[in-house]
Each structure stands twice: as C-alpha cells, then as structure tokens.
Amino acid sequence: MASTSVYLHFLSPKSPPKPSRRRHIVRWISASASEPPKPREIPGDYGLPLIGPIKDRLDFFYNQGRDEFFRSRIQKHQSTVFKTNMPPGPFISSNPNVIALLDGKSFPTLFDITKVEKRDVFSGTYMPSTKLTGGYRVLSYLDPSEPIHAKLKQLMFSLLKSRREYIVPGFYASYNKLFESIETEVLESKRKASFGDANDRAAFDFLSKALYDVNPVETKLGSHGPRLVNLWLLFQLGPLLTLGLPKLIGEIFLHTFSIPPFLIKRGYNRLYEFFHESSGSILDEAEKMGISREEACHNLLFATCFNAYGGMKLFFPSMLKWVGQSGVDIHTQLATEIRSAIRSNGGEVTMAAMEQMPLMKSVVYESLRINPPVPYQYGKAKKDFLVESHDNLFEVKAGDMLFGYQPFATKDPKIFKRPEEFLPGRFLGEEGERLLRHVLWSNGPETESPTVGNKQCAGKDFVVMVSRLLVVEIFRRYDTFEVEAGTSALGLSVNLTTLKKATF
Incomplete structure (x- = not known):
C-alpha cells in the first residue's frame, strides 16, 4: 500500500509526470495488481514409511515435547506451514501425514467447511472405536454435510435453551460444596487442597442437575460418575497421552495398539443407563425430530461427558492457575469489580450483573486464549485451494490432512503483543474487543456463533458462562489465593495453598 500511494501521488494534478513516465507507472500498477503472489512449495517431509512417523512421535512425546516439537520445525523450515507426522500413527491411525498450520492467519482455514x-x-x-459410543458416530465426528448432523446439533441447542434458567443456581449449588470442602482443608487443616478431584465431582454433579434435573448420587450411578467418565475419556484419548508410563510401555500399549473397548463396556453401560433414565423429555423431543432415542442418548452422553465435563476438567484448573498466579493487585481489582456489580444487582449473581464485570470477562477470554481446552484441530481438504500464512501462500491438494496446534495460533506474536504472557486486561476496551476474533477455542472465532451448518462448539456460550461463574464465585468468597501447578494425565494438576476470605 505504501508503494502504491507514492506512485499515486506522482499522478496527482499538483505534480504531473511526463506522459511517457505516466504510462510506465500505470502499467506498473496494473501489472502489480494482476499478479498474485506465487504459492511456495510446502516445506518439510514425512520421512520413510513407518520410520518417519515413529521418529516424529518419539520427538513429540519424549525427545522434545509438543511445544518444542512444533517450534523447532518452524525454525528449521522458516515457515509456520509445513509437512510433518502427528501421533499416534502409523498403526492406530491409517495416515499420520499432516500439513501443520501454526499461525493465526492460516489456522482459521480449519473452520471453513x-x-x-x-x-x-x-x-x-485416528478415530476411537464406535464401540465406545454405543456403535454410533456421534455429533463431534460428523461433517455438516451429513443429514443427521443438523438434527443432532439442533437437539443440543434445544437442551441448552430449555435448561438455561437452571445453570446459574445449579452451578452455585455444586461449586459452593467444592469451596466449602477446600476451605476446610486449607483454612482449618492448614494443608494444600487438590482442586482436580473436587472439580470433577462438582462438574459432574452440576451438569447432571442443571441439564437433566437429576442428582446422580441419588441414582443407581451413585458417586461413581466422575471415575467412570475419566476412565472412558482415557480409552478415547490414550493414543495422545503418555500417562507418565516408561517409554517402551507407553509406546506399545498407548501409541501402537488401541486399548480394547470391551474393558470399559460395563462402565459405559452404567453411564448410558443413567442418561437414558434422566433424559426423558429431551429424548421425546429427539424422536419428534426423527432421531432414535438410542442414538440421541449416546449423543447426549458424549456431549455432556466428553465435551462439557471434559472441557471443565481441562479448562477450570488451567484458568485457576493463570488467575492464581496473576497476583494480589489483579485479585483486588477483580474482587472489587465483582462484588460491586453483585451489590448493584440486588445482591444476586445474574447475567446482567456479569455484563458489568469487564475485567472478569477479559480474564476468562485471556485464559481461553493462552491455554485453549482443545489444542488440536483437524480437517481434510475437500478440494485444491490456497492457504495463506503471514508470509507465504501455499497450495493444498484435495485429500490433504490439515492440522492446527491452537496454542501457537492464539499466541501468534504478529497478532498479540506479549503473547506468552497472561495479561488479565488484554480484552478490555475497543482494541480488546477487536482481538476477540482471534480467540479460537470453540472451533471458530469468539465473535461468531455456532449453527447447525458449522462445526463451532454447540455449547460455546455455555462454556464461557460457567467459566465466568467460577471466577465470580472465587472472588465473591476470597480476596486472594495462591496455587501450585503441576501436570496430570489429562491436563494440569492444581493445588490451592492459601486462601484469604473476603474482607470487604
């Protein structure tokens, strides 16, 4: 644009060039406008059959770790778009070859259906066995072009809409118990309290009550729900994990062969019975939409346990870590803002009250940006097309598997200032609102909404709301707190070490 404006200045009446020079400049502008940049060949390779994928897998899990795996290849190829292999391959997955899209400009290609x-x-x-989902390919594995996709996604919208008034009271009923338990450990017993197990119980309890009006402890499922769900999640995600096992054992039992689904069949059937008995009204609606009760129930189980519970299991400890480490000054600002808004709304936590908490909302978005709960995205090219990074244009062929590692896209230094830092106020004001389109955790930009025709998370607004409720509950109760963070099989391990109860 700068070069064009200079040449246009030469063409202005105040400084007319000679006729021959004018013709030369016009031809130059026309030629520049009509010649698109030439696509660059996608760098990288897949290595030798079997050997290349296994080498990349060992680098990914053990030799480098995932961030360094991607960072080293960006440096090697001088490109954020390149060819590589993604785990588990080559045995569990039929083809581990992918084209990685690791910047904020190329990554959204994965949303374009x-x-x-x-x-x-x-x-x-790879795709987990459908024996883990009752023999059905559930909504998350369907393409929008498949007719059942729209019906199932509409069913999820209907469930969330019908239960929206129960979400806030249901959340506080469950998470009030969580914090009372944590307070007993930290304040009375003077020891650190694990957030993970308590969060699992609270999340399953909340989802059961808020979405299905059932207290799981009062059913045949009893208190076993979180344990069964966690085990079921491991059967599906095992090929992407290490679980702290020795390399040889992990390679054989997680990354080379799938865990046999029959080992979890009994536990899954217990979960299915719980959802089938608890979902009468929404299953009735499914039948009216032309979905069998059985298929609808397996989808409700997956959406609740994998998408919602799994999201809360992964994201809540992460957000707690980032907020806990942000310091006393930020805690004081959050506590002041949150308590003031609650007082202005009759002492109740309402949707209107939360809209008056801009810093709290920014903190949630920043948590979703810096540590998105679903780090990987995939899509198979339907046709030949061009994909653009910040620096180059690349030609993708029909059938190519595209892969995106979201934490690199949402920490793109060409989009976000100080991208590796947790900045609580990053999304405040007009400039902050403009950045929201680069928050991509929901399989789409934060500024867009899920529809039956796209693959954006049906529970996008639900996840944002419950995440806000967690921050509000923390600073409604406490002036400040401190945490210790480690790792676990399915994400972060977070312990609360100190709590200071609300004093104003």
Whole structure:
C-alpha cells in the first residue's frame, strides 16, 4: 500500500509526470495488481514409511515435547506451514501425514467447511472405536454435510435453551460444596487442597442437575460418575497421552495398539443407563425430530461427558492457575469489580450483573486464549485451494490432512503483543474487543456463533458462562489465593495453598 500511494501521488494534478513516465507507472500498477503472489512449495517431509512417523512421535512425546516439537520445525523450515507426522500413527491411525498450520492467519482455514471436511477427524488422524459410543458416530465426528448432523446439533441447542434458567443456581449449588470442602482443608487443616478431584465431582454433579434435573448420587450411578467418565475419556484419548508410563510401555500399549473397548463396556453401560433414565423429555423431543432415542442418548452422553465435563476438567484448573498466579493487585481489582456489580444487582449473581464485570470477562477470554481446552484441530481438504500464512501462500491438494496446534495460533506474536504472557486486561476496551476474533477455542472465532451448518462448539456460550461463574464465585468468597501447578494425565494438576476470605 505504501508503494502504491507514492506512485499515486506522482499522478496527482499538483505534480504531473511526463506522459511517457505516466504510462510506465500505470502499467506498473496494473501489472502489480494482476499478479498474485506465487504459492511456495510446502516445506518439510514425512520421512520413510513407518520410520518417519515413529521418529516424529518419539520427538513429540519424549525427545522434545509438543511445544518444542512444533517450534523447532518452524525454525528449521522458516515457515509456520509445513509437512510433518502427528501421533499416534502409523498403526492406530491409517495416515499420520499432516500439513501443520501454526499461525493465526492460516489456522482459521480449519473452520471453513467449504474447504475442509470434518468427518471422523475430531480426535485427530485416528478415530476411537464406535464401540465406545454405543456403535454410533456421534455429533463431534460428523461433517455438516451429513443429514443427521443438523438434527443432532439442533437437539443440543434445544437442551441448552430449555435448561438455561437452571445453570446459574445449579452451578452455585455444586461449586459452593467444592469451596466449602477446600476451605476446610486449607483454612482449618492448614494443608494444600487438590482442586482436580473436587472439580470433577462438582462438574459432574452440576451438569447432571442443571441439564437433566437429576442428582446422580441419588441414582443407581451413585458417586461413581466422575471415575467412570475419566476412565472412558482415557480409552478415547490414550493414543495422545503418555500417562507418565516408561517409554517402551507407553509406546506399545498407548501409541501402537488401541486399548480394547470391551474393558470399559460395563462402565459405559452404567453411564448410558443413567442418561437414558434422566433424559426423558429431551429424548421425546429427539424422536419428534426423527432421531432414535438410542442414538440421541449416546449423543447426549458424549456431549455432556466428553465435551462439557471434559472441557471443565481441562479448562477450570488451567484458568485457576493463570488467575492464581496473576497476583494480589489483579485479585483486588477483580474482587472489587465483582462484588460491586453483585451489590448493584440486588445482591444476586445474574447475567446482567456479569455484563458489568469487564475485567472478569477479559480474564476468562485471556485464559481461553493462552491455554485453549482443545489444542488440536483437524480437517481434510475437500478440494485444491490456497492457504495463506503471514508470509507465504501455499497450495493444498484435495485429500490433504490439515492440522492446527491452537496454542501457537492464539499466541501468534504478529497478532498479540506479549503473547506468552497472561495479561488479565488484554480484552478490555475497543482494541480488546477487536482481538476477540482471534480467540479460537470453540472451533471458530469468539465473535461468531455456532449453527447447525458449522462445526463451532454447540455449547460455546455455555462454556464461557460457567467459566465466568467460577471466577465470580472465587472472588465473591476470597480476596486472594495462591496455587501450585503441576501436570496430570489429562491436563494440569492444581493445588490451592492459601486462601484469604473476603474482607470487604
């Protein structure tokens, strides 16, 4: 644009060039406008059959770790778009070859369903056995072009809409118990309290009550729900984990062969019975929409336990870590803002009250940006097309598997200032609102909404709301707190070490 404006200045009446020079400049502008940049060949390779994928897998899990795995290849190829192999391959997945999109400009290609197909790519280059979902390909593995996709997604919208008034009271009923338990450990017993197990119980309890009006402890499922769900999640995500096992054992039992589904069949059937008995009204609606009760129930189980519970299991400890480490000054600002808004709304936590908490909302968005709960995205190219990074243009062929590592896209230094830092106020004001389109955790920009025709998370607004409720509850109760963070099989391990109860 700068070069064009200079040449246009030469063409202005105040400084007319000679006729021959004018013709030369016009031809130059026309030629520049008509010649698009030439696509660059996608760098990288897949290595030798079997050997290349296994080498990349060992680098990913053990030799480098995932961030360094991607960072080293960006440096090697001098490109954020390149060819590589993604785990688990080559045995569990039929083809581990992917084209990685690791910047904020190329990554959103994965959301464009006119260019990419989302059939059976939810977990990655492999798909867990449908025996883990009652024999059905559930909504997350369906492409929008499949007729059942729209019906099932509309069913999820209907469930959330019908239960929206129960979400806030249901959340506080469950998480009040969580914090009372944590307070007993930290304040009375003077020892650190694990957030993870308590959060699992609270999340399952909340989802059961808020979405299905059932207290799971009062059913045949009893208190076993979180344990069964966690085990079921491991059967699906095992090929992407290490679980702290020795390399040889992990390679054989997680990354080379799938864990046999029959080992979890009994536990899954207990979960299915719980949801089938608890979902009468929404299953009735499913039948009216032309969905069998059985297929609808398996989808409700997956959406509740994998998408919602799994999201809360992964994201809540992460957000707690970032907020806990942000310091006393930020805690004081959050506590002041949150308590003031609650007082202004009759002492109740309402949707209107939360809209008056801009710093709290920014903190949630920043948590979703810096540590998105679903780090990987996949899509298979439907046709030949061009994908653009910040620096280059690349030609993608029909059938290519595209892969995106979201934490690199949402920490793109060409989009976000100080991208590796947790900045609580990053999304405040007009400039902050403009950045929201680069928050991509929901399989789409934060500024867009899920529809039956796209693959954006049906519970996008639900997840944002319950995340806000967690921050509000923390600073409604406490002036400040401190945490210790480690790792666990399915994400972060977070302990609360100190709590200071609300004093103003």
